[in-house]
Amino acid sequence: MGTQESTTAGRTLRARAAGLTDQPLTLLTVAGFWTWLVVRWTNDFLLDGALIDRNTSFFPTAPFEAAASTLGGLAASLGPVGFPVGWVAGFFEFLAASIPYLPQLATGVWATILLTVLGIALGFVIAVPLSVARVYGGTLTRSVALGYTELFRGTPLLAQLFVLYFATPLTTIIRELPAVGTGFIPAQAFWVAVIAFMLNSAAYQSEYIRSALNSVPEGQLTAARAIGLSKVDGIRHVVLPQGLRYAIPGWSNELVYLIKYSSLASFITVRELFERTDAIASETYRYTELFVLAGLLYLALVLSASLLMEYVEDRVAIPGLGTTSR
Amino acid sequence: MSDPLLALDDVYKSYGEEQVLSGVSFEMDAGDVDVVIGPSGSGKSTMLRCVNRLTEIDSGDIYLDGDCVTDADTDVNELRKQVGMVFQDFNLFAHLTALGNVTLGLRKVRGMDKATAQEQGYEHLEQVGLSDQADSYPAELSGGQKQRVGIARALAMDPKLLLFDEPTSALDPELVGEVVDVMRDLAAEGITMLVVSHEMGFARSAASDIIFLDDGRIVEHGPPEQLFQNPQAARTGEFLSRLETAHEEE
Numbered sequence A: 001m002g003t004q005e006s007t008t009a010g011r012t013l014r015a016r017a018a019g020l021t022d023q024p025l026t027l028l029t030v031a032g033f034w035t036w037l038v039v040r041w042t043n044d045f046l047l048d049g050a051l052i053d054r055n056t057s058f059f060p061t062a063p064f065e066a067a068a069s070t071l072g073g074l075a076a077s078l079g080p081v082g083f084p085v086g087w088v089a090g091f092f093e094f095l096a097a098s099i100p101y102l103p104q105l106a107t108g109v110w111a112t113i114l115l116t117v118l119g120i121a122l123g124f125v126i127a128v129p130l131s132v133a134r135v136y137g138g139t140l141t142r143s144v145a146l147g148y149t150e151l152f153r154g155t156p157l158l159a160q161l162f163v164l165y166f167a168t169p170l171t172t173i174i175r176e177l178p179a180v181g182t183g184f185i186p187a188q189a190f191w192v193a194v195i196a197f198m199l200n201s202a203a204y205q206s207e208y209i210r211s212a213l214n215s216v217p218e219g220q221l222t223a224a225r226a227i228g229l230s231k232v233d234g235i236r237h238v239v240l241p242q243g244l245r246y247a248i249p250g251w252s253n254e255l256v257y258l259i260k261y262s263s264l265a266s267f268i269t270v271r272e273l274f275e276r277t278d279a280i281a282s283e284t285y286r287y288t289e290l291f292v293l294a295g296l297l298y299l300a301l302v303l304s305a306s307l308l309m310e311y312v313e314d315r316v317a318i319p320g321l322g323t324t325s326r
Numbered sequence B: 001m002s003d004p005l006l007a008l009d010d011v012y013k014s015y016g017e018e019q020v021l022s023g024v025s026f027e028m029d030a031g032d033v034d035v036v037i038g039p040s041g042s043g044k045s046t047m048l049r050c051v052n053r054l055t056e057i058d059s060g061d062i063y064l065d066g067d068c069v070t071d072a073d074t075d076v077n078e079l080r081k082q083v084g085m086v087f088q089d090f091n092l093f094a095h096l097t098a099l100g101n102v103t104l105g106l107r108k109v110r111g112m113d114k115a116t117a118q119e120q121g122y123e124h125l126e127q128v129g130l131s132d133q134a135d136s137y138p139a140e141l142s143g144g145q146k147q148r149v150g151i152a153r154a155l156a157m158d159p160k161l162l163l164f165d166e167p168t169s170a171l172d173p174e175l176v177g178e179v180v181d182v183m184r185d186l187a188a189e190g191i192t193m194l195v196v197s198h199e200m201g202f203a204r205s206a207a208s209d210i211i212f213l214d215d216g217r218i219v220e221h222g223p224p225e226q227l228f229q230n231p232q233a234a235r236t237g238e239f240l241s242r243l244e245t246a247h248e249e250e
């Protein structure tokens, strides 16, 4: 028995290691990105700027400016064939120009992550019963679940945000709650956005989970019922543990989408990454630098999410259950 | 006279227009091993599924140990604790190890704590000769091993009656033996079994009675010697000789 256990563990470890060493560059990027974020947030939020002033970047701009001007001079002296050197100079110019804005964007990244994580996690809590209702429910529960899904998948997310923010008393109610908008706790618009993403994402997630539940063979529930489990317990202990594993790839897609769609929250004044970028850009007129930078930050978030989901998939993999044969 | 362990009394079942069971009645005593044979579509699986109410009957009564289990107010989950089922295509819980398969019912139905359930689970895996595969997942087991885990899973609930629906017909011929051996052991231990199977070796050696079902009716019901040597109905003889030819062709 001992050996059996260790081979199972060994296999999972190997799979995990393979998944990570496959893409050392991604791993390195993500590790660097998160080190920077965590140090930045700790300094800004917890240490009250003890390491470095809140608005000052950890990275100096001078070396990049120097490199840019040297290379720029070189490119000019090379004449018409100097253009590749000119591009490199341009890249350093971009770095020098955008580095000062990194601290403010890091704050936006915090809001974006919080928004996405809360939206997807709360949405998941709704999506599971929703998808179970779709697959195993009676006529009524099934049509209610279907109606919900169609409504939230069939209308624009932006419209849902606006309706919740402007047309419902939600904003006022949340504003009156204690502590909202003070210290670490974001203001009401953020929470309205969380609710919108939760409701919207639940609809999409339930579609992924529904089709995953459908791919669990019928005999599994029959066998569960045959040993005396109720239908609900059979779904809980037998169908869901398998179905949720099948759902991981689709569910990862939804996470990646939500990271990017969270930028829509800027339309209801949530100070997330996109809103921060736009605000600084319209003050400084450095639109190109700032939006390229924001794009890179979103990319780093998406890479982190993919890596995380790959890890989770390996972690929960079971021999012979769909996702292992990657 | 004590009650029979299982009694079917004039059971009818139809799917839409199609009459699948037409007045099935028989009884078996505790410790009996009855083997059900019959052509494809004759209603064998349906009959088994009616006993643990995976399928609801249209009319008639089914009694388990004296209790009418087809009453509307019978708790089906209670009933199923007492009636184990072994499936043709195993239906092992794919996300659980062999031990996990055997202990799920103990923990979630019987409410046992994990340690006790595992201890008992090992014993049942031992009973089917698979204690060394306790930590293997279904995908890592051979067909014969899967079916033995399926049997251990049913046994773990300590049922009064075990139902087998063609337990060996999805197996490669060379794997049939290990499953039949386990079933023979159970029969010898006095476990009451209702077995749909065309494994005639098992029927001959282990069956108390053989039930020949055709077109939703019991055509013949009697001890193996009688059915094999001296079938009362012409159809029984025909069916048995066809089985024999099919076997020789294999």
Ligand SMILES: Nc1ncnc2c1ncn2[C@@H]1O[C@H](COP(=O)(O)OP(=O)(O)OP(=O)(O)O)[C@@H](O)[C@H]1O
Pocket (backbone or CB within 6 Å): B015, B018, B020, B038, B039, B040, B041, B042, B043, B044, B045, B046, B047
């Ligand atoms: N859930 C169902 N819905 C509709 N018809 C069904 C259902 N289950 C079984 N039947 C029909 O009932 C009849 C008897 O089926 P059953 O599975 O009991 O036969 P069987 O004797 O077990 O056959 P086999 O040897 O092929 O397993 C068949 O004609 C089948 O099509």
Ligand SMILES: [Mg+2]
Pocket (backbone or CB within 6 Å): B044, B045, B046, B165, B166
């Ligand atoms: Mg059948």
